[in-house]
Amino acid sequence: MPATRDVVTYCRICPATCGIVVTVEDRADGAIIVKVVGDEDNPLTRGFTCTKGRHIGDLVHAANRRRTSARRAADGELEPISAAQAIEEIAARLNDVIAGHGPDAVALFTGTAAAMSSLTLPAARGFWHTVGSRSKYSTMSVDQSAKWVTEGRLGQWAAGGQRFADADVWMFFGTNPLVSMQGGYFTGYPVHDGVRRLKAEVDRGLRLVVVDPRRTETAAQAEVHLQLVPGTDATLAAGLLRQIFADGLTDNVFVDRWVDGAADLAAAVNAFTPEVVAAVCGVSADDVIGAARIFGGATSGMATSGTGPDMGAHANLAEHLVQSLNVVCGRYPRPGDPLASVAVLGAARGLPAQVVAPRREWESTRSPVTGFGQVHGESPAVTLPDEILAGSIRALLVVGANPANAVADSSRMIEALASLDLLVTIDPFDSDTAALADYVIAPVIHLERPDTTRGYEGLMDRPFAQYTPAVVAAPDETIDDWEFLLRLGQAMGATVKIAGREYAPSDPVPSTDALLASFAGRGQVDLASVQAAVHGAVFDAAEPPRATPPAADADGRFDLLPADVGAELAMLSETQQVGNPGELLLAVRRHKNTLNSLGPQIETLVDGSGNRAHLHPRDLEGHGLREGDRASLSTQYGSVEVVVTADETLRPGVVTLAHGYGGSGPRGERVGANVNALLSGTADLQSISAMPRLTGVPVSIAATTG
Ligand SMILES: Nc1nc2c(c(=O)[nH]1)N[C@H]1C(S)=C(S)[C@@H](COP(=O)(O)OP(=O)(O)OC[C@H]3O[C@@H](n4cnc5c(=O)[nH]c(N)nc54)[C@H](O)[C@@H]3O)O[C@H]1N2
Ligand SMILES: Nc1nc2c(c(=O)[nH]1)N[C@H]1C(S)=C(S)[C@@H](COP(=O)(O)OP(=O)(O)OC[C@H]3O[C@@H](n4cnc5c(=O)[nH]c(N)nc54)[C@H](O)[C@@H]3O)O[C@H]1N2
Ligand code: SF4
Ligand SMILES: [Mo]
Numbered sequence: 001m002p003a004t005r006d007v008v009t010y011c012r013i014c015p016a017t018c019g020i021v022v023t024v025e026d027r028a029d030g031a032i033i034v035k036v037v038g039d040e041d042n043p044l045t046r047g048f049t050c051t052k053g054r055h056i057g058d059l060v061h062a063a064n065r066r067r068t069s070a071r072r073a074a075d076g077e078l079e080p081i082s083a084a085q086a087i088e089e090i091a092a093r094l095n096d097v098i099a100g101h102g103p104d105a106v107a108l109f110t111g112t113a114a115a116m117s118s119l120t121l122p123a124a125r126g127f128w129h130t131v132g133s134r135s136k137y138s139t140m141s142v143d144q145s146a147k148w149v150t151e152g153r154l155g156q157w158a159a160g161g162q163r164f165a166d167a168d169v170w171m172f173f174g175t176n177p178l179v180s181m182q183g184g185y186f187t188g189y190p191v192h193d194g195v196r197r198l199k200a201e202v203d204r205g206l207r208l209v210v211v212d213p214r215r216t217e218t219a220a221q222a223e224v225h226l227q228l229v230p231g232t233d234a235t236l237a238a239g240l241l242r243q244i245f246a247d248g249l250t251d252n253v254f255v256d257r258w259v260d261g262a263a264d265l266a267a268a269v270n271a272f273t274p275e276v277v278a279a280v281c282g283v284s285a286d287d288v289i290g291a292a293r294i295f296g297g298a299t300s301g302m303a304t305s306g307t308g309p310d311m312g313a314h315a316n317l318a319e320h321l322v323q324s325l326n327v328v329c330g331r332y333p334r335p336g337d338p339l340a341s342v343a344v345l346g347a348a349r350g351l352p353a354q355v356v357a358p359r360r361e362w363e364s365t366r367s368p369v370t371g372f373g374q375v376h377g378e379s380p381a382v383t384l385p386d387e388i389l390a391g392s393i394r395a396l397l398v399v400g401a402n403p404a405n406a407v408a409d410s411s412r413m414i415e416a417l418a419s420l421d422l423l424v425t426i427d428p429f430d431s432d433t434a435a436l437a438d439y440v441i442a443p444v445i446h447l448e449r450p451d452t453t454r455g456y457e458g459l460m461d462r463p464f465a466q467y468t469p470a471v472v473a474a475p476d477e478t479i480d481d482w483e484f485l486l487r488l489g490q491a492m493g494a495t496v497k498i499a500g501r502e503y504a505p506s507d508p509v510p511s512t513d514a515l516l517a518s519f520a521g522r523g524q525v526d527l528a529s530v531q532a533a534v535h536g537a538v539f540d541a542a543e544p545p546r547a548t549p550p551a552a553d554a555d556g557r558f559d560l561l562p563a564d565v566g567a568e569l570a571m572l573s574e575t576q577q578v579g580n581p582g583e584l585l586l587a588v589r590r591h592k593n594t595l596n597s598l599g600p601q602i603e604t605l606v607d608g609s610g611n612r613a614h615l616h617p618r619d620l621e622g623h624g625l626r627e628g629d630r631a632s633l634s635t636q637y638g639s640v641e642v643v644v645t646a647d648e649t650l651r652p653g654v655v656t657l658a659h660g661y662g663g664s665g666p667r668g669e670r671v672g673a674n675v676n677a678l679l680s681g682t683a684d685l686q687s688i689s690a691m692p693r694l695t696g697v698p699v700s701i702a703a704t705t706g
Contacts, residue, residue: 111401174308184304231696
């Protein structure tokens with residue numbers, strides 16, 4: 001029997017950071033992960049895992065995992081190259097681009113995998129600062145950019161949101177945390193051990209309202225489920241606001257002190273009667289009234305949203321109105337209240353209970369090529385092809401992202417990426433983006449690196465921290481993301497600042513552990529104490545950060561109805577219709593076994609049938625389709641072939657097809673259809689954010705003959 005050992009660590013596929021115990025077999029040719037189970041002794045996640053976590057070894061050891069970096073040769077094929085050589089060559093080429101066209105001609109694109117190691121984003125920020133380019137992109141602009149737009153138009157509460165654990169009510173718009181582990185972006189919803197946490201809170205008496213076209217795992221727990229037509233959230237939220245105003249359920253003391261435009265908003269939503277909402281959204285008028293009363297009648301608890309409302313026809317308006325529910329009801333921490341997130345390895349900061357006034361940075365940062373400005377210092381991902389094709393961006397560095405797959409109108413993105421002077425991606429798999437790249441850097445992946453939970457403290461409501469050593473050694477020729485970024489900056493001749501320290505070109509590169517220590521340098525608990533708690537620990541000694549009193553001169557106010565929001569709302573009340581009656585609408589959704597484009601290439605996670613289109617059984621029958629049939633799914637922009645499956649949880653008339661498929665599988669074949677081949681990257685873009693329409697998109701389906 002070969003020797004095995006158990007290593008206590010946590011999964012780093014998604015931000016739920018489930019504690020796991022990994023059984024490793026030490027073989028002559030290296031260590032192999034043979035088993036993964038949930039760590040019952042992890043005080044935060046208590047043994048919870050999902051299938052992806054239990055198959056994390058299949059990702060680490062996947063046959064098609066990239067173990068050596070590669071350079072595109074003259075014949076178009078990728079040839080092996082050492083990371084050190086690649087860094088030298090890339091640095092020289094980036095410096096050439098900057099010398100010829102200025103720093104903005106070099107762009108950075110970060111994605112979800114960049115957030116799964118606590119050092120990658122700090123390193124990317126440090127590298128980016130040295131390049132000095134303003135061309136920054138991330139997947140946030142094809143995800144929930146409406147949240148950033150809303151902060152910019154409505155304002156935000158400096159002390160963040162209320163805590164889930166103390167709430168009387170919670171209203172989820174278009175998020176299914178029991179699958180996605182999300183529940184709203186950086187709100188008080190606990191993503192850790194979320195399945196049991198949600199149930200425990202409902203058992204305690206939390207009143208749950210879910211707004212979702214699918215009877216999701218989360219909706220099944222709700223007191224009221226508003227199963228709306230996708231893309232109609234703005235109308236629904238306007239109706240909820242109308243009812244709350246009509247019933248006098250607003251927090252008038254809060255509104256008087258901190259809010260402008262309440263009377264204007266009340267007038268603007270007046271047309272959205274329960275009957276109008278019922279007709280547009282396809283829900284019952286009584287449920288609209290009931291949901292408004294449950295929310296407005298409570299003393300605490302928030303309305304939070306996920307991707308659903310932020311990917312539809314009126315994404316920015318919908319998000320503005322969802323957040324307005326919190327504003328008019330004053331659902332924010334007051335001085336002395338504990339904040340929704342904690343700090344253990346991070347610095348404890350009390351935050352003031354006051355409004356950060358709206359700031360419309362996009363108005364002063366418009367691109368001469370696209371006319372769109374920046375939101376949170378980022379340009380919209382769908383506009384990247386325009387910048388590339390106009391010649392304003394010539395080199396792109398992709399970190400933990402797969403833009404060739406993830407962005408609407410994938411063929412347009414692919415055409416643009418292929419025309420770059422230089423495309424570099426750091427990716428353990430041959431993603432659609434890697435297939436176009438001049439250099440593909442092979443990174444160390446999760447279980448091969450030491451790490452801490454420092455990067456996820458913003459999502460935790462208890463003062464938990466965990467350190468993990470590397471569970472297995474990384475393949476010799478791989479390089480960690482942070483190290484690649486640091487070395488690249490140094491090779492370009494720059495001093496790079498990461499996690500509070502500066503590294504000049506000739507400085508030695510620190511170890512990952514040394515960098516983790518400097519990243520935890522301002523924490524409430526020292527790294528050594530965290531390292532001593534193998535399963536992670538809740539550090540009760542760490543004071544929960546609390547909301548502090550507002551500054552004496554705090555004069556920021558929420559703006560409920562700025563002119564552009566008012567104009568969109570007026571337009572909405574005139575054109576309240578998404579699609580035509582009887583038409584099928586495509587909606588976004590996530591599945592348990594895949595995380596964006598991670599999963600389809602792993603046979604233990606996804607069976608060979610590829611990306612299945614889900615339809616209500618009645619819709620299958622109505623289109624002459626049966627379970628497992630092949631069909632072509634088409635929009636006015638494109639067509640893909642899918643296998644259909646019956647799904648009773650869907651609202652009739654809704655079709656779901658997950659994103660992330662369509663890349664190459666273990667044998668290089670395409671796995672499933674890419675939904676972004678059906679979506680436009682130029683039509684129906686949201687104002688300000690250029691967010692493409694990904695949900696509530698009319699589709700047709702027909703059996704594939706022959
Ligand atoms: N297993 C798994 N987990 C993931 C991911 C994954 O791919 N797989 N991805 C991660 C990422 S990158 C993100 S951003 C988060 C996202 O986290 P969530 O936003 O929670 O994602 P979903 O689980 O897809 O939930 C979105 C819900 O919106 C509903 N919906 C669709 N259209 C509409 C609409 O127009 N209005 C409303 N109200 N609802 C609508 C869908 O039915 C679905 O239930 O998940 C993260 N976690
Ligand atoms: N139509 C449609 N499109 C969508 C969505 C939708 O719902 N519908 N959802 C959108 C959303 S919310 C998001 S966030 C985006 C997702 O967009 P992306 O973040 O671009 O998608 P991922 O597939 O998660 O890409 C992550 C890449 O990182 C690689 N990777 C994994 N581990 C590591 C690592 O340790 N280091 C490095 N360097 N790379 C690693 C993976 O192999 C993968 O290629 O897609 C968006 N696109
Ligand atoms: S939910 Fe699944 S993928 Fe996310 S951390 Fe837990 S085990 Fe990993
Ligand atoms: Mo996302």
